[in-house]
Amino acid sequence: MFRLGHISDVHLPAVPQPRLRELISKRIIGYANWHQNRRGAMTTGSLELLTADLQAAEPNHIAVTGDLTNLALRDEFENARLWLEALGPPAMVTAIPGNHDAYVPRAHHRYRRLWAPWMSNDSQAEFVGPAIFPFMRRKDGVALIGLSSAVASAPFMATGRIGRRQTERLEKLLAEAGEEGLFRVILIHHPPKLIDPRRTLRRLTDGHRLRRAVARHGAELILHGHDHIRSVTAVRGPKGAIPVIGVPAGSSGPAAGPKSGGYALHDIDDRGSAWRLTVRHRCFDEKGRVQEALSLNFDVRKP
Numbered sequence: 331m332f333r334l335g336h337i338s339d340v341h342l343p344a345v346p347q348p349r350l351r352e353l354i355s356k357r358i359i360g361y362a363n364w365h366q367n368r369r370g371a372m373t374t375g376s377l378e379l380l381t382a383d384l385q386a387a388e389p390n391h392i393a394v395t396g397d398l399t400n401l402a403l404r405d406e407f408e409n410a411r412l413w414l415e416a417l418g419p420p421a422m423v424t425a426i427p428g429n430h431d432a433y434v435p436r437a438h439h440r441y442r443r444l445w446a447p448w449m450s451n452d453s454q455a456e457f458v459g460p461a462i463f464p465f466m467r468r469k470d471g472v473a474l475i476g477l478s479s480a481v482a483s484a485p486f487m488a489t490g491r492i493g494r495r496q497t498e499r500l501e502k503l504l505a506e507a508g509e510e511g512l513f514r515v516i517l518i519h520h521p522p523k524l525i526d527p528r529r530t531l532r533r534l535t536d537g538h539r540l541r542r543a544v545a546r547h548g549a550e551l552i553l554h555g556h557d558h559i560r561s562v563t564a565v566r567g568p569k570g571a572i573p574v575i576g577v578p579a580g581s582s583g584p585a586a587g588p589k590s591g592g593y594a595l596h597d598i599d600d601r602g603s604a605w606r607l608t609v610r611h612r613c614f615d616e617k618g619r620v621q622e623a624l625s626l627n628f629d630v631r632k633p
């Protein structure tokens with residue numbers, strides 16, 4: 331049995347005082363917004379409780395699906411690297427970026443360099459260059475495929491895009507991992523299909539590319555963040571539905587309902603002709619304790 335932990339949207343709160351020059355951009359709106367809405371709700375204490383609970387579950391691996399920062403400032407990327415180091419070594423943790431990590435054009439140079447060890451192929455263990463997407467890592471019968479939907483967008487928008495070239499490489503990786511008989515997990519920040527129509531300005535604009543690729547080549551599980559809410563949906567695969575699981579913001583505190591901070595555990599059990607997948611969301615209850623909020627089983631047929 332392979333246990334995969336999934337945490338997302340940690341939006342690390344240690345926002346340093348930005349230099350004025352760094353604020354002259356979309357960041358001015360983001361900075362005001364963060365001060366107004368997020369400062370109180372997203373505390374380091376909540377994130378520490380969640381990660382302690384996650385570590386206590388002894389996952390074989392942890393996936394982090396983007397939005398590690400708020401404004402894509404240089405100091406935030408460095409803070410996020412320290413957080414990744416504390417979460418686990420690159421062999422145990424895989425990360426991808428979110429739209430906040432690409433808040434302004436050119437920010438991607440920073441995470442592609444600073445977070446590269448957590449965003450690389452297995453063959454790049456001695457990593458020297460910047461991260462390239464998609465990448466694939468093989469772990470005990472599981473293939474983790476990391477996509478980037480992180481692009482800088484106009485003010486008040488938080489859309490994502492994977493593009494044609496990334497999709498072409500994704501198709502090759504899905505086919506390759508499928509032939510090897512691996513349980514294929516796609517990591518992407520934005521949900522592949524719009525869940526809440528009110529979030530159209532925050533959607534994956536070329537979600538059709540991803541949906542078409544998995545409909546053709548298959549995948550066993552898709553994990554995402556971005557919506558800051560726990561969700562269970564599905565997209566079409568060649569042999570039936572593919573589960574799509576979203577987690578709430580990793581640094582949200584206790585709240586009523588599915589927006590309460592949390593993370594997910596995925597137990598992948600190879601039973602010969604099929605896999606048994608058990609998905610558990612663990613979230614804060616009203617008293618601030620981390621509890622199981624949802625548990626689902628899926629019998630996933632082998633390709």
Ligand SMILES: [Fe+2]
Nearest residue numbers: 339397556558
């Ligand atoms: Fe987020």
Ligand SMILES: [Fe+2]
Nearest residue numbers: 397428429556
């Ligand atoms: Fe996001």
